[in-house]
Amino acid sequence: MNHVYKVAFLVSLFVNTLQAQTLPPLTVEKIMRDPKIWIGTSPTDITWADDSKTVYFNWNPDKNLADSLYGYSLAGKKISKVAPAERRRLPGKNGVYNRAHSLRLYEKNGDLFVVNYKDFSVRQLTNTTERETDPAFSGNEQAVIFERGNNLFSIALSSGLVSQLTDFKTGPKKADSKPGEQEKFLRADQLAMFEILKERKDKKDAGKKITEADKPARPKEIYLGEKSVSGQQLSPDGRFVTYRLTQSDKNAKSTIVPNYVTESGFTEDIPARTKVGAPAAESEFWVYDIQRDTARKVAANDIPGIHDKPDYLKDYPAQDSTWKKKERKVIFHGPFWSDNGQYAVVVIRSLDSKDRWIMQLDPVTLSLKLLDRQRDEAWIGGPGIGGYPQSAGEIGWLDTQTIYFQSEATGYSHLYAFNLQTGKKTALTSGRFEVQNVVLSKDKKTFYLITNEIHPGEQHVYRMAVTGGARTRLTHTPGAHEMTLSPDEKNLAIRFSKSTAPWELYLLDNAAAASKNNQPVQITRSVSQEFLSYPWREAKVVTIKAGDGQDIYARVYEPKQSNGKAVIFVHGAGYLQNAHKWWSQYFREYMFHNLLTDKGYTVLDMDYRASSGYGRDWRTGIYRFMGGKDLTDHTDGAQWLVKTYGVDPKKIGIYGGSYGGFITLMALFTTPDVFTAGAALRPVTDWAAYNQGYTANILNEPQADSLAYRKSSPIYHAAGLKNNLLICHGMVDVNVHYQDVVRLSQRLIELGKNNWELASYPMEDHGFVEASSWTDEYKRILKLFEEKL
The missing domain is CATH 2.40.10 (Thrombin, subunit H)
Structure with a gap:
């Protein structure tokens, strides 16, 4: 080693060692403070000025109560705060x-x-x-x-x-009153008897005819009745208006969430969602032909597979035998018109989420022609596709006869093109990775893609010709990149983060971006010195072999000196990724894991079955059994900790929020000998009480697939509780209702369980806001692990 570099290395080592010795230890009170005060605020909502000379973003370097708008001038290479008067004059976004x-x-x-x-x-x-x-x-x-x-x-x-x-x-059309036979006779008799009466009627009719002829042309009156209208579009040739009519079911009962701590001093009810299985709204797709002055509904009965029954009915012979070719309910999206108006394409999603059809629409005949069908006995989803019937997914036109779209046909979300004239479908990307974002250049010759092909825990930007083929990688630093292309397409505004550092804004020259030497230029520096003073750990990204042979991606936090204890963190949302190389949305948990590791705990954070980023089979691995493979992935993780790190199998804890809270309950109820303590935060306790959009995809509807709900809902397994359980829940949670934990509490009381406790937060929703609530919650979690493991 060169003498100068050796001295510098020794000095750096000494400074780092001294710093580590003098740094105050992390505490829950410190890490759960208001993040904008002690960490900093990352730039968000990135947009470009129309002239491509300024990048705008929301930011808060001054630690104000709310973010403000800032602009970065490419010419002056300077950030400046946008004054309120100037902000109001700025053009609107998107469009x-x-x-x-x-x-x-x-x-x-x-x-x-x-x-x-x-x-x-x-x-x-x-x-x-x-x-x-x-x-x-x-x-x-x-x-x-x-x-x-x-x-x-x-x-x-x-x-x-x-x-x-x-x-x-709105409302029904008022029916014209038609005269009865008696009235018709009297009217004719009067006109025949009195000449002046007949002359006056003829004069009135003639005047009415002239008045009607002089009236300007007006659009046809279309009465909606009790239905609502949405998605109105005019065809490029101006002849057709397409629209969607939706009829809500009056029998769909909504829930309420009581709010106890209010300004009025009275308990106030917060209107909330319906529960899964409530009667669904029905949708119709209509075409109004202006030229013919007619409005007609597009029939769905001839859509290929519209009568297909789901496979799960085999477990219910009575339902299976009475199916009788039911026409499943669907929702139409679009149409998406070619630039020359020659072709119209619609995306049709079944409300049971098991089918997505892309079809060509003839607005004259109302006929539909199949271009692509994706069928999934679990549910349709994935990046660029959307996990709900209300999403059309990524779709657009490359030229006047070719559409592009995304599909999980191969098991991973990839980009496809379909030529309507030739009927040829072409895969533009392929492989064991996902296309996670798509932007088409204004000349329609180039795609800008974000994929995870380098590693499931990295997201990079690529350029690719619209014909497919080789991709040019534009970003190279491990982590995640979000891209906003300038209107002149000369520059890319990049939001980048790595696992130990929050998101910052960078600028990348598009023309020279392909060169590895052309690194993005950092624009913002948002993180406080206080936050940077602690040596935050870069968790090791590993793969763990599951019991069924699958590789589970995970992050592990390794202590310098193990205390023989371990904690497994379960991320929320189910379909979410956290074992990655960028800044986690669970940044508080990230800091808490550093605190635990300082105390000697080994911490494991797993992308269990149903996590995003790993393709269709991983996404749907929980179909009809939540708390199945997603839980065994965690028990396999616990065994891995014992074998790999020598963790005491009697000293393993588990915790998480929302879906993570649900898994924690299932872990303590159904695998009680694996986890000694668990903290379930805002957990779902009974999936029949959750919402339609998320739950029905995975478990179908409770009245149709009760077996799936019985297997998957913790409240039915509460008798298995053996070890120590902490439950924390916000009382004004409009996502997972506080009623969930109240019902579970009553169940635990009736079962005679006494090794659990409930902490309630009267002013918190699903995602906590107040630092005092975060602090109280995590002090309880830490106390649980310190005392019970």
């Missing part, structure tokens, strides 16, 4: 472009604006007390189509003329 990308439409504060990219001037199109939304260019790009109230309007860009295109009316 839509015309085909040449010379104009951009956007909505701001309920009014419509257009930016001209020749001089970046802004023209206001509307200024009304009503709200105008969803602006789009007409097919010939001479007008702007927008929604006001329930109806579509157009505004001519040349003259400013506003025209109403639809006339949707």
Whole structure:
């Protein structure tokens, strides 16, 4: 080693050793403080100015009560705070472009604006007390189509003329009163008897005819009854209006969440969601033909597989035998029109989440032609696809006859193209990785992708031709990258983080990005010196062999000197990733794991079955049995800790929130000899009490698949509690209701269990807000592990 470098190394080692000796130990009170005060606030909501000269973002380096808007000037290489008056003058975000990308439409504060990219001037199109939304260019790009109230309007860009295109009316149409036989006789008799009466009627009829002829053309009145209208669109040729009608079921009972600590001093009810299995809203897709003045519903009965019954019915012979080709309920998305208006494509999702169809729509005949079908006996989902029927997923046009979309057909979410003229489907990406984000360049020649192909715990940006093939990697540092492309496509604003450092904003030159030497330039530095003064650990990312031979990705925190104890953390949401190389959304838990490791604990954080980032089979591994493979992954993790780190098998704890709280309950109830103590935070205790969108995907509906709910709900297994349980729950939780833990408490009382306790937080929702609540909760968790392990 060079003498100079050797001296520098020894000095650095001495300083680090001295720092480690003098640093005060981590405490729960310290790490659970308001993060913006002692950690810092990362930049969020990244947008570009229309001229591509400034990057805007929300930030809070001054530790104010709320974030403020900042801008980074590419020319001046300087960050400055945007004054409120200037912020109000800035154009709105997002919006839509015309085909040449010379104009951009956007909505701001309920009014419509257009930016001209020749001089970046802004023209206001509307200024009304009503709200105008969803602006789009007409097919010939001479007008702007927008929604006001329930109806579509157009505004001519040349003259400013506003025209109403639809006339949707709430309620039923009033029926015209028809005269009876007696009235008809008397009317005819009167007109035959009195000449003056007949002359007056003829005069009135003639005047009415002239008045009707002089009336301007108006759109057809379409009465909605008790249905609601959404998704209104005008076809590029201006002939068709497509829309969706939704009928809610009045028998779908909503829940309430009592709020006890209120300004009024009275208990107040918070309206909340329905429970899984409640009667679902029904949806219809309609086409209004302006030329023929007719509105017709698109039939779903001929969609291929619309009558297919799910496999799980085999466990219920009575239901299976009475299926009788039921037409499953669906929801239409789109249509998505080609630029020349020749083709219309719709995405159709079944409400049971087991099918997604991409179909070509003929608006004249209302016929549907299948382009792609994805069937999953568990549920359709994955990046760019969406896990709920209300999502169309990623879809767009590469040219006037080719669409692109994402599908998990191979088991991983990949990008596909389909040519409507030739009927050819092409896989643009493939492999054992996921395409997690897609951006198409304005010339429609290049995709910008974010994938995890390097490692499931890394996310990098790539460029790829729209024809597929080789991808050019643009980012290289291990961690995660989020990308926002500038309007002129010369630069990429990158949000990057690594496992030991929160998100920061970087700038990357697009033209030179392919070179490994062209690293992104850091713009923001958000983290406080106090936070940086502690040597935060980079957890080791490992794979653990599950009992069924699968590899479980996990993060392990290794103590310098083990106390023989271990804690396993279970992330929430089920479909979420935490064993990765970027800054965790569970940053408080990350700091808590450092605290535990300082005390000698070995901490394991697993991406168990159903976690995101690992493809379809991993995602659906919990179908019809939550608390099955997702739990055995954790018991396998416990065995791995014993074998790999010499952890005492009698000194292993487990904890987590939401889904993590659910797994903690299942662990203590169904595998009581594996975990000595557990902390279940805001846990689901009975899946029949949770919501429709999430639960029905995984367990179907309780009235149809009761076996799945019985196996998966902790409340049915509470008799198995043997070791020490702490439950923490916010009392105004509108996601997992406090009622869940109240019912479980009563069950534990009736079972005579006395090794559990409940901590309630009267002013907290599902995600805690107050530092005092976080502190109280984690002091209890630490006390549990310190005393019981």
